[in-house]
Each structure stands twice: as structure tokens, then as C-alpha cells.
Amino acid sequence: MSRWPQHSGTDSPQGWHAVIVGEVKHGHLATRAKGEPLDMHSHTPAEQSMVGMSVITLDDLSVANITTLLNKARYIDTHRREVAHTCDGRVLATLFYEPSTRTRLSFETAMLRLGGQVIGFAGAQLASVTKGESISDTLKTVSNYVDVVAIRHPKEGAALVAAEAASVPVINAGDGGHMHPTQTLADLATLQSRFGRVNDLTIGLCGDLTFGRTVHSLIETLCRFGNVRFILISPKELRTPQYVLNRINATPSCSYEEVSDLTSVIGDLDALYMTRVQKERFFNEDDYLRLRDTYILDEAKLALAKPDMAVLHPLPRVNEIAKDVDNDPRAAYFEQVKNGMLMRMALESSVLGDTLPGFDAFENKEVAA
Ligand code: NCD
Numbered sequence: 001m002s003r004w005p006q007h008s009g010t011d012s013p014q015g016w017h018a019v020i021v022g023e024v025k026h027g028h029l030a031t032r033a034k035g036e037p038l039d040m041h042s043h044t045p046a047e048q049s050m051v052g053m054s055v056i057t058l059d060d061l062s063v064a065n066i067t068t069l070l071n072k073a074r075y076i077d078t079h080r081r082e083v084a085h086t087c088d089g090r091v092l093a094t095l096f097y098e099p100s101t102r103t104r105l106s107f108e109t110a111m112l113r114l115g116g117q118v119i120g121f122a123g124a125q126l127a128s129v130t131k132g133e134s135i136s137d138t139l140k141t142v143s144n145y146v147d148v149v150a151i152r153h154p155k156e157g158a159a160l161v162a163a164e165a166a167s168v169p170v171i172n173a174g175d176g177g178h179m180h181p182t183q184t185l186a187d188l189a190t191l192q193s194r195f196g197r198v199n200d201l202t203i204g205l206c207g208d209l210t211f212g213r214t215v216h217s218l219i220e221t222l223c224r225f226g227n228v229r230f231i232l233i234s235p236k237e238l239r240t241p242q243y244v245l246n247r248i249n250a251t252p253s254c255s256y257e258e259v260s261d262l263t264s265v266i267g268d269l270d271a272l273y274m275t276r277v278q279k280e281r282f283f284n285e286d287d288y289l290r291l292r293d294t295y296i297l298d299e300a301k302l303a304l305a306k307p308d309m310a311v312l313h314p315l316p317r318v319n320e321i322a323k324d325v326d327n328d329p330r331a332a333y334f335e336q337v338k339n340g341m342l343m344r345m346a347l348e349s350s351v352l353g354d355t356l357p358g359f360d361a362f363e364n365k366e367v368a369a
Helices: 017-030 063-078 103-112 135-142 158-165 181-195 215-226 244-251 286-293 323-327 333-352
Strands: 093-098 117-122 148-153 168-175 201-206 228-234 257-259 271-273 310-312
Touching: 063 181, 063 215, 063 333, 093 103, 093 135, 093 333, 103 117, 103 168, 103 181, 103 201, 103 333, 135 148, 135 158, 148 158, 148 333, 168 181, 181 215, 181 271, 181 310, 181 333, 201 215, 215 228, 215 244, 215 271, 244 257, 244 323, 310 333
Parallel strands: 093 117, 093 148, 148 168, 201 228, 201 271, 228 257, 271 310
Antiparallel strands: none
């Protein structure tokens, strides 16, 4: 099921993106709250290329950009005081047209912990959209108030429309069943901390692979790091969309298998990425009720897994991971939450061009081969 026109998949995004970056740089400098010119000389090329950038999918970032973000997040974690004023005077807007707990609070906490401030709404019923305002008009308006926007919307493509209308960087916090790039940043940081790498892994993705946008973003990005064997575990009704499979097919070092039984493959996995069946994207409640409890990971199933397999989940969970798994050292999903905040701190400061004091970008080490 192809729900969305695909990006080129290269490390040098072209086209609409380049146009927006050009506009944003100008707007960004004009609205810089600190009143300082941007010192591009203090940025490495990987950092420079993120300034003013909108992030709709992680294809918008190069592998070097993503590696820089991973390094920045690690730095931030151990240098909280040093970075606490990185974004002084900045304002983030969180425009959330769909429910959220972690993602919105994480975007907001990230900006607050960098010294910036936050405005926004959580729930479309609170915004002028109920009066009939378009996303474009909302973004043209909000661009006058803030330096960066995080948007979540139930429609695929809404974040791209928002980025085209905005004159400040826009970060996609989830657009329908399409993509969720900042969740992928959290997932990558978690894999990196568990395995010291994000490639050369066998990764099982289990549950709602049709509507689970976190899965789509993660596969797209892992293909760029390469050498990943994907085991796609779902009922036949919730298989991975073709445009995502095409991405794996186009990556010679990656492969996939589609299976419906978790227990028969769990022993092969380095990481198991569980997902919730996305109730809100079903047209028919009976289908949801029939499919929602297809997979429940519990200690009995984990007994069949490798001793160092990592269990990831973007959360919220419903029934798909039993609570007894929480105490298993393989459970990594609450670490993912922390990593999500750190990666959003890294991303927000990077698109704003705000240098993290003390972060020596020249010491960055490539994660990718
Ligand atoms: C995910 C989402 O919104 O796509 N949640 C999140 O952002 N951490 C996953 C989900 O809702 O199931």
C-alpha cells in the first residue's frame, strides 16, 4: 500500500527541501531572538547542513547528520548544565492535531532544558482548524511567533505541507500512518547504546506494520546504515506497505522476511521492535478487535530469545508487552523514552544553529561504516 510519494533516498536531498532551506535560513537569521549573526565557522559541515532544515522524514538528513545527532545526544546526557542555555531566547511551537503524551512532552521538555520556551496546542479542537483554517495558514501565522515548529497530524503529508508554508524549520512529529522521524532518532540511539552500532543486526518488527509509522521511519533509516536483516512479523492484514518493502529491496546489504509467527523467529533476533495495533487508523472496529491481541510478548516467549536481545517499543503499549517483561534487562522501551528527549534536544538545537557549549564536533565518530 503506497500512501505517500517517496523521497529519493539519497544523502543529498534535492528539490523542495533545498528551496525551503534557502527561505528558512533567511527567515531564521531575521528572527534570531539573541540578535546575533549565525557563526557558521563554528559548525562542522554535518552541523552546518542542518541549520534551518525541516525534517519530514529522516531522508532529509544525511547519515553524517544523524551520526552527529547521536553524538550530540550522548554529549547532552552527560553535560546537562553546560547545555542548559543553548537555546536561550528561542521559542518552539508544538502543533498537535492528534493525541500524544511522550512525543509532545519530549519536544517541549527538550526545548525547556535547552533554555528555550514553548507555545502550542494539544488537540485540534483547541485550534482555529475547527473554524476551517488550513494547515498552510496556521503555519504562516505561527512562523511569525516562533523559531521552530513540531507538528503532529492525522493526515499523511500534512507535515510536508506545513514545511512548505512555514518560514521556520518544521519537524514532523508523526503524519498519519506515514513517518515519525524523531521516534526513529530515539530508536537509533537505543540500538546504538545497546549494541554500539545500528547496523549488522537482525531486527524483528512486530505488530501493526501497515499503519505503524514508527516502523516505516525506522526501516527507511536503517537501510541507509545498511547490513540489516529485517524479520517483519504481522498478521496478513497488517503487513508492511510496498513502498517500505521497496526501500529494503533497493538496499543490497539489507533483506527481509515476512512471517506471522513470533515464537518461531524470536531466537534469531538481536532486537525486537513491538508495536501497538493502531486503532485510530482502522475503518472497521471489528477488524481492530480481531487483530489487536495477535502478539503478546511475555516472559515465556522471551525465554526463547537471545540473552542480550533488546525489546523496543515506541509506546504507548496496550497489551502487546506483558508488564512482567518490564523488569527483564532486555526491556529497552523506557530507555527509548529518555533517548527520545536527548535526540530532540540535539535536533532542535541543530536546526536552530545553536551550538552546544563544549561539544567538540571534530571528535565525532561515524556510526556507519
Ligand atoms: C507512536 C506514534 O505516535 O506513532 N507513539 C509515539 O510517538 N511514541 C506509536 C503509537 O502511537 O503506537
